[in-house]
Amino acid sequence: KHTIEELHKIESANQFVFDTQYMQNPKPLEGLMYSKLRTYEVLPMEQSIRKNYTDTADKGADFLCSVCYVETPSGMYVTDVLYTDKPMEYTEVKTAEMLLINGTQLVKVESNNGGEGFARNVEKNVRLQGTPVALKMRFTSFFQGLNKNVRIFSHSAEVQNLIFFPSDWETRWPQFAQAVKGYRKVGRNAHDDAPDVLTGMVENFTPGVTTGVTGHVHKFRNAR
Template sequence: MTQIMSLDSSLFFTRYFFYQQYNRKYVIGEHHELITQKLDAVLRGEIKRLIINIAPRYGKTELAVKSFIANGLALNPSAKFIHLSYSDDLALDNSETVRDLVQQEYYQEMFPYVQIKHESNSKKKWYTTKGGGVYATAAASQVTGFGAGIVDEESEEKELSDFLTDIEQKQGFGGALIIDDPIKPEDADSETIRERVNQRFDSTISNRVNSRNTPIIIIMQRLHERDLCGYLMENEPGVWDVLSLPCIQEDEQGQEVALWPFKHSLEELKIMQVRNPLVFGRQYLQNPQPKEGLLYSDFKTYTIIPISKRKTRKAYVDTADTGSDYLCSIVYDETETGIYVTDVFYTQAPMETTEPQTAIQLTKHAVAVAKIESNNGGRGFARNVESQLRIMGNTKTRISWFHQSLNKEVRIFTRSADVTNLIHMPEGWDRKWPAFYKHVTSYSATGKNAHDDAEDGLTGMVEDFGKGVQSGTSKGDYGFY
């Protein structure tokens, strides 16, 4: 029964053999369950490319390297693994741990068919008597004479996977290429080292698989927006299954909680965050930001909008120019002294969704005037939103569309100081609009940015500051109050 449960569940396998090795329990957190669910899907052949982002010392190597390889060999002793890390010593230590585990009596009692060839006793490369084995080295080193996984058979494809048990599906598993922390934290800000790792993955590492079906697993703490994970997610969108596990989570009530209180309480995490927000954001929140060169300084925040003699409810809408762009619609109160953001609609959804949703947003928040960029279909978007407003019975909101002829990037950069000086965000805006918050706070002053829709909207707001409501409107109709 223990053998069946071990083969059926990566988490059970880890807990059982961890106790056998160290004579103590493996303390389980919710994130361990999430990780092993993904690993079990890899073993069943359901996931071919997996990224796991989690903080250091949260059990990732035990689960996704040591236990995963030992479990894979128990399922199929012909399975072949390549294991890479930034350090040759770390990779070799992990390989040795797996090799030693496989030879232990308690493992052999359960899986006697997994035998290591007597003549292969190297930590760097060792084989089973069935032709499986492990090759371990540093990510920057050469991998020669060894491929991960097994060569696809030319026989007819199996179409009965739905009728097989989990264990039967897993027994077709042939190994994997596993990369654990391909770059050192202290090297993360070196463009030369980062790009060397990224290019090496493309040119060499990814080719060390024996089949396109051989899974590749990358487990690492995020260290930079252009680390290997960032590079792959940008250049291979939709290819990678990504499990990101920030150490600060939200519960069902929207309250912050610690991912694994056994390791760090919420109070401890907050102290770490204050002490070094850059490192904490990268390694513990999985939200990498450049060490220097961010365009915006910290935004002012508010809990209550101050009383003002002259306050106007406005909206600035930047429509999506291309399929990958975001629609960004920002509702805000403009006073004589500043701008106070009250709502953000930020999405990559198609226009048939964004047009009615934008109309709902403008109506719900009693917007006086909404400025909509008319570039690249924006005029049609504006007309459709206006039609939706009237159908809803909203005759108060005025739609003003315009063509933006100035260079977007130049506008964003030249008005960046005005944005942080004039615009106030509500307390907790990182939780209210996480995608919007991430893009704005990680926008780089140098180099290429993937998206600039949120920044374009903020820039348009400060460009319009102090201009009041356009002619043809009246104080009573359009939101002075």
């Protein structure tokens, strides 16, 4: 009944109507954790540092979620995402590739349930490249012992205020976008890996402080 162009127009006009009537995904607006997420077209001209936050898959049904972003004094700008339930033989290599392509300077990995070993293997894959970016990249792994649901809920406003996504992020990373936009405050959520990483990003954000290079204005690009 509709062309692709017409469907895109309907989606742009009202995402909720599009999801419920055309995608058969009837999620009520009430109860969603994130009501409005911010987007960007161009990275800001501010001092910045290129970071990554990674949450490895805790259990068999979980997803690895790894997000590369540019942190500035005023916010965090997502540049690339790896969100997959594939095994570590795949994710270790793909994470290393993404870190290098994005020029990452600081990597933070949750060490719960194998995360520390994952971080070591990713670091090894990065160092083997021998480039200046690869040799200077810093890796940190840590144990996250706080309740995940409480963390996600208590930092939801900061996620909506401080994190910016590329304007086409829902097309570029559809599974990741669905996991974020469909996450509910109460009730059963299929996956919490994506909201957990966004929460970790804001927990490690230092307003007004960066240690890196001065950013330059440029269009974002798909780094994969």
